[in-house]
Amino acid sequence: MIKVQQLTKIYNKQFALRGLDLEINYGQCLCILGPNGAGKSTFIRILATLSRPNRGDILVDGTSVFAAPAAFRRKLGLIAHATFLYPELTARENLIFYAALYQIANPDTRVDDLLKTVGLAHRSDDRVRTFSRGMQQRLAIARAILNEPEILLLDEPYTGLDQSASQLLTDRIVELKTAKRTIVLITHNIQQGYQLADKIAIFREGRVALECDTGAMSELEFQQKYNEIVTAGGKN
C-alpha cells in the first residue's frame, strides 16, 4: 500500500499541498481530479521523487520512498504532458538509451516489441523531432512502460493526443489494470477518469476534498459532487 501522510509543499511562500493524506492500494487505479492549481501535478512529481516535500512523507509498505528513492524509481513509470524524449535521437535510440538507464535485459528485443505495440515500428529510425505530437506521445508511452512498472503515474496524458493515440493509451491503461498494476491518473476529463478508475480523489487547494470508490456513487452523482466541491468550495 502507498500511504501519503501530511504531504506539504510550498513554492515561493505559496502552499501547493497542505498536509495531503491519501491511501492507494496495490493494483488499484486512482484517478485524481481537481481544478488548476489544486496540487495534482505537484503530488505526482513528489510521488515520482522529482520533488521533495517540505513536510510529510510517502510510505510504500511502511518505508519512506525518500529513504531509497532509486529503488522506488525502478518500480515507476511516468507519462506526463512532456514526453521526456530527446528530439535529436531516433525513436529506437531514445528507447535504447532509457533501456540502458533501467538496465533492461535484451534491450533490442524489448524496444522492437514496444515500437510495434505503439505502432511506430515503421518510424523507428526517424528522429523524434520529425514526429507529430501524437507520435511523440505514443513513444513516450513506450518509454514509460519500458521497465514494466509496478506503479504507473499519468499526469494529464491525453493532452494533445489524437483519437487513435488516445485509444492506444486507454488500451495500455486497461491492460495494466488487468495485470494488477497500480495506476495514478490525473485528468480533467471526469467521464474518462470515472470509467477507468477504481477510486477517485478530488483535490482542492492542496488537500483531498473527496476520496471515494467509483462504486460508491454513480457517474452523474459524482459529476454533481465534483461541481459542488470545485465551484462552491464544498468539502466531503
Next chain:
Amino acid sequence: MLIFCLLVVVIFSFTFDPGSEYTKEAAPGILWVAFTFSGMLGLNRTFSHEVDTGSIHGILLAPIDRGAIYLGKTIGSFIFMFIVEIFTLPFFIVLFDLNLENHFLQLVTIIFLATIGFVAVGTLFSAMTVHTKTRELMLPILLFPVMIPVILAAVNATGSILNLDEWSKILGWIRILVAFDLAFIVLSYLTFDFVVEE
C-alpha cells in the same frame, strides 16, 4: 567552443609582440582566459538542452544514484573542454612564439588538472543555474569566484612552465589543483541530488 577559444588566442596574439619578455609574462593569463571563457560556453549547455526539451526528468526518473548523472555530465564536459584545449595549445605556442623545450607534458598535466576542477564545480553550478531566466549570466557570476584557486594555480604553474622552471617549483600548484579537484568532485557528487530536486 573551439572557434571561440582559437579566436581569443589569435586576437591576443595580434596585441603582443611575439617572443618578447612581456608576451611571456602575459601568455599564461591569455591562455587561461581563452580556456575558461570557452569552457563557460560549454558548461552553459551542459543541462540547458535537456531542461528545454524536458528530457532531464526522464534521466532523473531513472533508478540510478543521481550522483552518477553528475559524474557522467562532468566527464562529458571534461572530454569536450580538454579536446578544445589540446587543439588550441599548438596554435598558442606558435602564435606567441613560445619555447617549451621538454616541458610540454608538464603543461598538459596542469591543463588536465585545472580542467577537472573547472568542470567539477561548473557542472554543479550549471545544474543550479539552468532553471534561472538569466542562466548564461548567472553561471559565470557564481562560478568565477569559486574558481579563483584553480585559475590562480593554473596561471602561475603555466607561467613557471613557460619560464622553464624546475618541476619542484610547480609541485606546490599541482598539490593545490589536486586538492581542489578531489574536494569539489566529492562535494558536488554528494550535493547534486539536492540541487536537481525541486
